Amino acid sequence: MDKAFFVFGDSIAFSSSDLVNGWVQRLASFLGMKNLSGDDYYCLYNLAVPGNTTEDLLKRFNFEVKQRFSEDEEVIIIFAIGINDSQFLRSQNDNRISLKELSGNVEKLIASAKGFSSKIVFLGLTPVDELKTIPIPWNKDKSYKNEYIKRYDSVIKNICKREGVYFVDISSKISVGDFKNLLEDGLHPNLEGHRKIFEILKDFLIAQEII
Numbered sequence: 001m002d003k004a005f006f007v008f009g010d011s012i013a014f015s016s017s018d019l020v021n022g023w024v025q026r027l028a029s030f031l032g033m034k035n036l037s038g039d040d041y042y043c044l045y046n047l048a049v050p051g052n053t054t055e056d057l058l059k060r061f062n063f064e065v066k067q068r069f070s071e072d073e074e075v076i077i078i079f080a081i082g083i084n085d086s087q088f089l090r091s092q093n094d095n096r097i098s099l100k101e102l103s104g105n106v107e108k109l110i111a112s113a114k115g116f117s118s119k120i121v122f123l124g125l126t127p128v129d130e131l132k133t134i135p136i137p138w139n140k141d142k143s144y145k146n147e148y149i150k151r152y153d154s155v156i157k158n159i160c161k162r163e164g165v166y167f168v169d170i171s172s173k174i175s176v177g178d179f180k181n182l183l184e185d186g187l188h189p190n191l192e193g194h195r196k197i198f199e200i201l202k203d204f205l206i207a208q209e210i211i
Helices: 023-037 054-066 099-113 146-163 191-207
Strands: 002-009 042-046 073-080 119-123 166-168
Touching: 002 023, 002 054, 023 042, 023 191, 054 073, 054 099, 073 099, 099 119, 099 146, 119 146, 119 191, 146 166, 166 191
Parallel strands: 002 042, 002 073, 073 119, 119 166
Antiparallel strands: none
């Protein structure tokens, strides 16, 4: 059966720091190679938007899927979202999206996704190099802190467990000593960072017999 992958996320999934070798592009290339050697046909839609939060994604999710949905394809939905929710705004002295709001948004995303697919995957959040992200150079009002990222990642993981959807724990597979070397600007992965995320996700999808 033909399989369609829908990837929803932010600038990391969009691959702002590496438009050619981002983890989503690597996954698309891997699936393309499988098309040449197997009976199944795979396609992938990268529907990531830089800067998006779970709140932003909720506003467009159903519309985006409906424009591409086909009853003749098995749909796999991959979410890579949440790090911008954890963003600390100095002007507000608070996170961009509260943990309570995050929780509600993730639950709504899962409920909507279940209307299209039984195979829903959340990619865990990635750590940052706080020396470069408190604040981020391109916007002094915004900071990313690992303390907050871990909390938001944990909430997403727990909701996935409760709702019976897949969660790929990225941070546990990236050693503390190495992760700074996997970042381009302290926040976005570099070429090696994207390669590592791709390998972790690919191995997971194979283990779950999704690909």
